[in-house]
Amino acid sequence: MTDRSPSGARLEEVAEDIWAYVQPDGGWCLNNAGLITAGPRPVLIDTAATEARAGALRDAVATVTPYAPRYVVNTHPHGDHTFGNRLFADEAVIIAHEATRAEMDLAGLHLTGLWPEVCWGDIDVELPALTFRDPLTLHLGDVRAELMHLGTAHTKNDTVVWIPERRVLFTGDIVMSGATPFCLTGSVSGSLDVIARLRALGPLTVVSGHGPVGGSELLDATEAYLRHVQHLAAEGIAAGLTPLETAREADLGPFAELLDSERIVPNLHRAFAEARGALPGHHLDIGELFSEMVAFHGGLPACAA
Secondary structure (H helix, E strand, O other): OOOOHHOOEEEEEEEOOOOEEEEEEEEEEOOOOOEOOOOOOOOEEEOOOOHHHHHHHHHHHHOOOOOOOOOOEEEOHHHHHHHHHHHHOOOOOOEEHHHEEEEHHHHHHHHHHHOOOOOOOOOOOOOOOOOEEEEEEEEOOOOEEEEEEEOOOOOOOOOEEEEEEOOOOEEOOOOOOOOOOOOOOOOOOHHHHHHHHHHHOOOOOOEOOOOOOOOOOOHHHHHHHHHHHHHHHHHHHHHHOOHHHHHHHHHHHHOOOOEEEHHHHHHHHHHHHHHHHOOOOOOOOHHHHHHHHHHHHOOOOOOOO
């Protein structure tokens, strides 16, 4: 049985001085983080959802470097990747895309209200102190960490972290590994465009936002799922169905075994809107999309945070 507790997370070195912090099994709010230990100023990529999980992450970092993180990069505004900022903010500069900061400020602790039974602990919204609009490079010993916003994908303000000297790519939730991609506030077509740009970087190692570390096959798998969503949307529109009706009739094929398959509902809403001409990130009623996902699932999806 998968250990989904904070103690079940593992820190694995994926290249020299580059680490992935993986929280099994990668389902709702069980996100990955990253760590760069080249030089005396470590960089942490994302934090965790709860005080206990952020504390476990902090303890894991201390096992591989005597230095506390000097920088924390938030790949996007969602709380499972950002609520733990507070535990690192006294010693680290928190960095994010400028729109990520704005969305974090607007959302606050909304995520905690979706799953009130989770023991979130003493958390707060610690906003980034440093924001960027154009690509930003951190120089760390003999490696560079290139922070890039490549377009609307999982959200409208995702950041990827690319370490060219090690050919390691941290994608945030643009890419999932063993879990269903999620475009609730982003874009299906936009995700496909961004994935093509990520593939052009030529990564050897891909650390996704959730699930096991892999290689470029994770880009391929996420792309294949999203193209299947577009195909289902085209069939649903032709049949005069709604996104929810389409989801209920859909054959997910090889994607049925992915974690959190209920995400098909908001993904189809995005694909329907884009097939009818909406731009990536076009405003949709997020509350309605989430409610339909819950209805499709037969209840609120389980969150093991």
